Amino acid sequence: MTVAAPLRTMTEGTSISFRGVSKVWPQAGGxxxxxxxxxxxxxxxRSITGIIGRSGAGKSTLLRMANGLERPSSGQVLVGADxxxxxxxxxxxxxxxxxxxxxxxFNLLANRxxxxxxxxxxxxxxxxxxxxxxxxxxxxxxxGLAPLADRYPAELSGGQKxxxxxxxxxxxTPCVLLxxxxxxxxxxxTTRSVLALLSDINRELGLTILLITHEMAVVRQICSHVAVIxxxxxxxxxxxxxxxxxPRHPVTRSFLTGITTVALPQFIADRLRPERPAxxxxxxxxxxxxxxxxxxxxxxxLTRDLGVEVNVLAGAIEEIGARPFGNLLxxxxxxxxxxxxxxxxxxxxxxxxxxxxxxxG
Amino acid sequence: MSPQLVELLVTAxxxxxxxxxxxxxxxxxxxxxxxxxxxxxxxxxxxxxAAANRVLGLVVNATRSVPFIILVVAIIPFxxxxxxxxxxxxxxxxxxxxxxxxxxxxLVETSIREIDSGLIEAARAMGATPAQIxxxxxxxxxLPGIALGLTxxxxxxxxxxxxxxAVGGEGLGDLGIRYGYQRFMPSVMLAVxxxxxxxxxxxQSVGERIAARYDKRAPKDRGR
Numbered sequence: 001m002t003v004a005a006p007l008r009t010m011t012e013g014t015s016i017s018f019r020g021v022s023k024v025w026p027q028a029g030g031x032x033x034x035x036x037x038x039x040x041x042x043x044x045x046r047s048i049t050g051i052i053g054r055s056g057a058g059k060s061t062l063l064r065m066a067n068g069l070e071r072p073s074s075g076q077v078l079v080g081a082d083x084x085x086x087x088x089x090x091x092x093x094x095x096x097x098x099x100x101x102x103x104x105x106f107n108l109l110a111n112r113x114x115x116x117x118x119x120x121x122x123x124x125x126x127x128x129x130x131x132x133x134x135x136x137x138x139x140x141x142x143x144g145l146a147p148l149a150d151r152y153p154a155e156l157s158g159g160q161k162x163x164x165x166x167x168x169x170x171x172x173t174p175c176v177l178l179x180x181x182x183x184x185x186x187x188x189x190t191t192r193s194v195l196a197l198l199s200d201i202n203r204e205l206g207l208t209i210l211l212i213t214h215e216m217a218v219v220r221q222i223c224s225h226v227a228v229i230x231x232x233x234x235x236x237x238x239x240x241x242x243x244x245x246x247p248r249h250p251v252t253r254s255f256l257t258g259i260t261t262v263a264l265p266q267f268i269a270d271r272l273r274p275e276r277p278a279x280x281x282x283x284x285x286x287x288x289x290x291x292x293x294x295x296x297x298x299x300x301x302l303t304r305d306l307g308v309e310v311n312v313l314a315g316a317i318e319e320i321g322a323r324p325f326g327n328l329l330x331x332x333x334x335x336x337x338x339x340x341x342x343x344x345x346x347x348x349x350x351x352x353x354x355x356x357x358x359x360x361g
Numbered sequence: 362m363s364p365q366l367v368e369l370l371v372t373a374x375x376x377x378x379x380x381x382x383x384x385x386x387x388x389x390x391x392x393x394x395x396x397x398x399x400x401x402x403x404x405x406x407x408x409x410x411a412a413a414n415r416v417l418g419l420v421v422n423a424t425r426s427v428p429f430i431i432l433v434v435a436i437i438p439f440x441x442x443x444x445x446x447x448x449x450x451x452x453x454x455x456x457x458x459x460x461x462x463x464x465x466x467x468l469v470e471t472s473i474r475e476i477d478s479g480l481i482e483a484a485r486a487m488g489a490t491p492a493q494i495x496x497x498x499x500x501x502x503x504l505p506g507i508a509l510g511l512t513x514x515x516x517x518x519x520x521x522x523x524x525x526x527a528v529g530g531e532g533l534g535d536l537g538i539r540y541g542y543q544r545f546m547p548s549v550m551l552a553v554x555x556x557x558x559x560x561x562x563x564x565q566s567v568g569e570r571i572a573a574r575y576d577k578r579a580p581k582d583r584g585r
Contacts (some may be wrong), residue, residue, distance in 0.1 A: 067486050096488035107483035110578040113502050121487040123497060154579035172487075 014080040014098075014175040014208050015044030016066055021075035021085075022060050023232075028336070035061045038075065045267060048202050048209040050223035050240075052216060052255055058232040059212040066178055066210060067099040069090045079176055097125055098171030104181035106161040108153040114164050115140065115149040121171040139167040143197065159190035164196060170205075177201070179211035194224045216259040220244070220320055228252045241321050245290040246350065261286070262314040262327050264354075272355040276334055280359040283337035284313065288350040289326030298347055299330065305325045306343055308336045331357065362548055369536060370549070374412055374556055376450045377532040380522045385515050392514075393507075395421070395462065396469025397495055407491045421463040429521050432456050433528050454528030468510030472503040482542070494561025505576035508562065512568025514563050523557070524582045533557060 020286040023035040035056045043049045063299050064070040065077045077085040077208065082095045108117050113210055115136050122132045140146045143163040153161055162182060179198070183191040199222045202209050217224050219240060227237035228251055235249040244260050247253045253261075264272065264284070272284060289298070299310045311331035318325055332340050334356055341351040362370075395417065401407040404416040427435065433456040437447040440455040476499060484494045500507075521536025533553050541550025 069482060069486060091489035093490065096486055099486075101483070101486040103479060103483060105479055107477070107479040109379075109480060109502055110582070111575060112577075121483075123487045124484070124487050124504065149418065154578040154582070178486075217403060256373060284530050 013206055015045040015078075016042070016043040016060065016176060016208065016210055017076075017078045017080070018065070019076040021062070021065060021072045021077060023065075023070065024073045025057070031348045034063055034071075034232055039229075039232070039234055041227050041234055041237060042208050044206060045208055046202070046206050047117060047224045048199065048211070048222050049211045049225040049227065050219040051210070051227045051229055052174045052214065052219055053212070053229035053251075056213060059229050060180060062170060063178055063210060063212045065179055066176065067096050067101060073112055084192065097121070097177060098174045099176045099177040100172070100174040101180065101190055102162065102165040102169050102182045104184045106158075106185075107152070108161055108164055108168075110153055113146055113150050113152055114156070117153070117164055118167045121168060125172055131249070134170065137165075139170060142170070142201075143167045156188075158186050159194060161196065162186065162190075162194050166194075166201070170201070170207075175207065175225065177209045178205050179209065179213060181214070184213070189314055190216070192221065195281045198222060209269045216255045220259060232272070241290070241325070244320050244325065245288060260318075260320075260325065260327055262287075262316050262329055262330055264314060268313055268331075268357060271357045273357070274355050276356045277358045281334045282311065282331040282359060283334045283356055284330060284354045285330055286352045287328045287330055287339060287344060288352075289317070289324070289328070290350065291323065292346075296347070298349055299328070300345060301347075302340060305346065307334070308332055308340050329354070362552065366540070366546075366549060369540070370552055372545035373531065373533045373553075374535040376520050376558075377519070377534075377560070380450055380453050380457060381518045381528070382456035382527070383513060383519055384461050384522075385511070387458040388465050388514065389459055389511060391458070391462035393469055395466035396474065397499070399466060400470040401491070401499070406496060407570065421466055424459065424463045427469070429456070429460055430524055430528075431463075432460055433525060441524065441565035448529035450531050453532075457521055458524065459519055460521060461514055463529070464517065464576075465511065465514050468514060469507055472506030472510055473499050476502050478567070505572040506519070508568055508572040510512070512565060512572070515564050515568070519557060519560055519564070527528060527579025 011286055018039050018041045021039045022037055023037065025033045027033060039062060051059045051062060061070050065072055066079060066084060068087060074287065075085070076083060079095065079099060084092070087095055097131055107177070109120065118136045119132045120140050121206050122135060127135070136329065137146070140149055143166055145160065145163055148160065149155065150251065153164065156164065165182070165196060175200075181195050186194060195218060200210060201207055211218070211223070221242050225238065226240045226243050227234050228236070228243075230251045232248075236243060236247065236252045243252065244256065247256055262270075263299045268284070276283075287299075299312070303310055309332075313329040313331055315326070315328035317327075341353070398422070399414060402410045404411040415537065419427045419526045422430075435457065436456055440452050443455055444452045446452050480498055480502060481494060486496060489497070522530070522532055524533060524535070526535030526538055533556060537550055537553035538548050541553060
């Protein structure tokens with residue numbers, strides 16, 4: 001989908017950076033709950049950066065610091081040149097007008113029409129009425145809601161409500177958009193279309209988008225960068241493709257299960273052992289094809305060059321950030337595992353031994 | 362009924378309407394801001410004035426726990442100071458207002474507390490001031506609930522207004538007691554009761570209509 005009525009480019013790009021941010025909530029009896037411990041994270045300008053974590057990992061607290069809904073106990077939160085963590089009162093309200101936010105449960109006013117909901121941030125900013133009318137019309141066009149202008153939220157579907165939320169968040173031409181689990185209450189198809197809209201907005205308006213989610217599929221569809229948060233700490237961060245291709249932390253791997261890993265057929269999984277058994281056996285190896293090599297016929301070459309027979313057990317090739325990404329689970333003669341893996345890695349593939357399966361009589 | 366009695370009935374009805382209308386308006390003028398303050402001033406809330414919240418909460422509770430007939434008598438000196446007399450229709454407005462204001466305040470507070478805190482958060486994220494959040498988010502969203510609450514308050518005031526007849530207030534209650542009961546005229550009593558029923562019905566249906574008109578929530582989300 002293309003953005004129907006492009007707005008003027010809002011910004012040259014605004015980055016967000018968290019520097020050593022901690023958040024501690026004192027509890028009764030002198031105990032304290034630590035939500036974030038010294039988080040340092042740079043969100044590049046014009047990127048779509050996803051923060052992924054389990055519930056209670058601290059991702060929501062971190063996101064809400066970017067517009068001062070939460071204040072850091074220590075550390076700095078910078079949006080562009082503004083120190084959000086230190087801003088107070090009128091200064092903070094001014095910053096918030098340049099940071100849009102969308103929510104899991106939309107948070108639309110039930111007694112305002114679509115048009116009036118989108119106009120609310122402009123009313124708050126004291127924009128003249130005629131200008132509000134012009135701007136809301138433009139925004140409704142942008143998110144494809146023009147025919148629903150005079151409806152109330154109760155008459156809309158979840159996806160339409162989130163589009164209203166997005167239009168409202170863009171009303172004051174912000175340079176940053178924060179998304180708090182914006183698609184978690186939507187069905188998969190609606191999720192895809194809302195994410196596609198966010199992606200268009202990012203591209204056409206040059207908006208920096210910081211989102212939190214607990215679904216790797218969301219990150220895969222739109223995020224250029226990703227950070228994994230666990231127990232209040234960023235355990236892994238970087239370019240989405242790199243993180244997907246070479247996940248280092250166990251939490252990252254567990255989020256990627258079913259996204260970039262393919263499942264072994266059950267009858268093989270049942271017989272898989274971590275140690276190589278005595279007697280003839282097959283090594284089960286995960287081969288990851290990334291970047292330029294993703295489409296090379298490497299397994300055929302392995303057979304040709306080393307004479308190793310390869311059993312394909314499961315596999316998939318998909319796209320992440322418009323780059324091909326392949327994953328195969330293969331069985332190799334256990335004796336040839338080491339030189340086969342060395343061969344594949346020499347040619348730019350990644351391999352990981354999963355275990356061994358005794359050859360059946 | 363004789364024409365004189367009919368005239369008495371009409372006069373008493375107008376007196377009741379005057380007392381109820383005046384005390385409803387004055388009670389709302391005091392109760393609405395008080396209710397908004399009570400709903401938004403606990404620790405960590407929009408206006409965050411926990412001490413003032415507690416004190417006002419105590420005052421509201423104290424006023425509401427005094428039986429109305431006692432309140433009327435207890436504040437006679439205050440009424441006399443304000444109106445110059447403690448007898449008559451205008452004097453009755455003072456205790457009626459004092460009874461109505463804390464009641465309305467609690468009803469308004471409840472309606473506002475029912476609003477999803479996510480809306481307040483969204484408004485804060487837009488850079489709204491507390492005053493803007495109250496004016497543009499809380500009051501409009503709570504309007505249907507407030508309309509129903511005021512309906513309830515007005516209906517209660519119609520009942521209370523009959524009681525002030527006992528201490529020299531006038532109106533329908535006074536007429537019912539003096540003619541219907543003390544002079545043993547059942548037809549007057551019946552007429553008074555019918556007029557009161559009609560008044561309550563009218564207030565109730567107008568109130569409900571206003572509430573429904575401003576309520577755009579999905580039917581399943583109403584009356585939480």
